Amino acid sequence: MLAPKKTKFRKMQKGRLRGPAIRGASIDFGEIGIKAMEHGKLTSQQIEAARVAIMRHIKRGGKVWIRVFPDRVRTEKPAEVRQGKGKGSPVGWFAPVKPGRVLYEIKGVDIDTAKAALTRAQHKLPIKTKIVVREGF
Numbered sequence: 001m002l003a004p005k006k007t008k009f010r011k012m013q014k015g016r017l018r019g020p021a022i023r024g025a026s027i028d029f030g031e032i033g034i035k036a037m038e039h040g041k042l043t044s045q046q047i048e049a050a051r052v053a054i055m056r057h058i059k060r061g062g063k064v065w066i067r068v069f070p071d072r073v074r075t076e077k078p079a080e081v082r083q084g085k086g087k088g089s090p091v092g093w094f095a096p097v098k099p100g101r102v103l104y105e106i107k108g109v110d111i112d113t114a115k116a117a118l119t120r121a122q123h124k125l126p127i128k129t130k131i132v133v134r135e136g137f
Contacts (some may be wrong), residue, residue, distance in 0.1 A: 001044040003071050003093045011075055013072040017041075021129050027134040029065045030105030032114045040127035042103075043052060044070040050121035054104060056114035057117035062108030068095040 017039040029034050045069060054064055071094035077088035097103070104121060106114045111133075118131050 001048050001077075001093075001102065002066075003044055004069075004071050006069075010090055012073055015072075015096070016099055017096055019098065021101035023104055024067055025100040027102055027105055027132060029113065030063070030107035030134070031105075032111065032118065032133050033105040033131045034103045034118050034121060034125075035132045036097045036099055036101045036103060037042070037128040037130055038099055040072065040097050041072075041074075042068060042097055042125065042127070043074075044095075045092045046125055047095065053119045053120040053124055054106065057120055057129070058106065058109050058113055059109040062106055063112070065105040065107075067102050067105060068097060071098060087095040102132070103129065 073086040076091045
């Protein structure tokens with residue numbers, strides 16, 4: 001699963017997801033991709049599950065780019081613990097996603113196979129997404 005090798009601090013503040021994505025909002029590497037249509041948090045497990053679904057469908061025929069990386073930590077307090085006594089322990093990593101962000105890109109396979117593979121990947125993600133094709137393709 002994806003995770004940063006090293007971070008400056010173990011825990012971080014939650015923050016807010018507001019506004020559209022400015023960076024990473026266009027297809028730069030591949031020919032067809034998945035674009036987020038709403039705010040959300042993708043865990044490293046969800047990113048990996050979608051990647052595996054794409055790779056299995058295209059049978060490792062083309063090239064796949066993952067355009068998001070889970071670099072924010074998620075913390076949790078244990079079950080049935082009273083409030084207070086500080087922040088919980090780190091349990092996993094997630095990537096904050098804004099609407100308009102391109103999540104995956106594919107190149108090197110025919111358009112029907114790519115669309116079918118990306119549709120399978122969409123089912124693994126917890127946010128609304130759409131399939132977009134690069135202009136001039």
